[in-house]
Amino acid sequence: MTILLSVIPAGNKNPKDMKEQIQAELAKNKGVFALAFKDLADGEEILINERITFHAASTMKTPVLIEAYKQAASGKFSMEDSITVRNDFKSIIDGSPYSLNPKDDSDTGLYGKAGSKVKIYDLLYQMIIQSSNLATNLIIDLVGAKNTNQTMHEMGANDIQVLRGVEDSKAFRAGLNNTTTAYDQMIIFSKIAEGKAVDEASSEAMINILLDQKFNDKIPAKLPKNVNVAHKTGWITGVNHDAGIVLLPDGRKYVLVLLSKELEDDKAAVKSMARVSRMVYDYVVGKS
Numbered sequence: 001m002t003i004l005l006s007v008i009p010a011g012n013k014n015p016k017d018m019k020e021q022i023q024a025e026l027a028k029n030k031g032v033f034a035l036a037f038k039d040l041a042d043g044e045e046i047l048i049n050e051r052i053t054f055h056a057a058s059t060m061k062t063p064v065l066i067e068a069y070k071q072a073a074s075g076k077f078s079m080e081d082s083i084t085v086r087n088d089f090k091s092i093i094d095g096s097p098y099s100l101n102p103k104d105d106s107d108t109g110l111y112g113k114a115g116s117k118v119k120i121y122d123l124l125y126q127m128i129i130q131s132s133n134l135a136t137n138l139i140i141d142l143v144g145a146k147n148t149n150q151t152m153h154e155m156g157a158n159d160i161q162v163l164r165g166v167e168d169s170k171a172f173r174a175g176l177n178n179t180t181t182a183y184d185q186m187i188i189f190s191k192i193a194e195g196k197a198v199d200e201a202s203s204e205a206m207i208n209i210l211l212d213q214k215f216n217d218k219i220p221a222k223l224p225k226n227v228n229v230a231h232k233t234g235w236i237t238g239v240n241h242d243a244g245i246v247l248l249p250d251g252r253k254y255v256l257v258l259l260s261k262e263l264e265d266d267k268a269a270v271k272s273m274a275r276v277s278r279m280v281y282d283y284v285v286g287k288s
């Protein structure tokens with residue numbers, strides 16, 4: 001595994017020891033890893049393979065969340081508005097219909113509500129905390145993948161590509177997939193953390209949703225219980241991601257992104273990513 005590491009040091013702080021620890025930890029696994037870290041207190045960044053493109057998996061749901069809040073802020077709809085739950089969508093290839101399989105969704109509860117109305121906020125909440133694929137596709141139909149993509153690029157996340165909803169098999173076979181980089185995930189989570197994703201109120205609302213994330217086996221796994229993480233995970237076969245904002249008890253915040261692909265042992269990689277998260281935490285706390 002090749003890891004290209006670049007560091008922007010902050011003041012007199014020397015991240016050399018942590019760099020070596022991160023490299024050693026990730027090198028235990030067969031696969032490709034990327035890391036992006038930004039200390040929001042002093043601007044320090046640590047970047048590993050930050051521009052490598054990864055299948056976004058469910059990390060694409062954070063851009064969709066941002067776009068939904070952007071459109072709500074512009075008055076297109078209210079978060080209290082409701083839309084009808086359905087399980088029929090159109091492929092971006094030719095408009096042919098497809099539906100989602102509940103067995104492939106980490107949240108199956110929404111399927112039982114087909115035909116009934118659910119609040120937009122509730123769909124966004126399930127899209128993030130339970131990574132509901134059905135909620136995601138309903139929201140993408142509402143806000144538009146192209147609009148989401150444009151908003152990401154306007155935010156400076158130029159390499160994020162949100163092309164389609166989940167389980168569009170024709171698009172998948174054509175190689176039209178949602179993609180991301182660690183650097184771009186760092187950009188959008190930094191904007192949220194700084195209150196600059198849409199506006200301060202929308203950013204705060206998004207953080208509150210992201211704090212309720214139910215999948216916590218990577219960034220939060222080895223952190224102290226009094227440390228909160230507002231984050232979004234994503235995984236498919238051989239791919240495992242986590243990206244978010246770490247909020248320390250003293251009010252400091254940092255952004256951490258961990259992406260991986262071509263994994264031979266997902267469980268081992270997840271454990272390594274959790275250990276790397278703890279290394280970063282210890283490094284930040286050691287600055288004070």
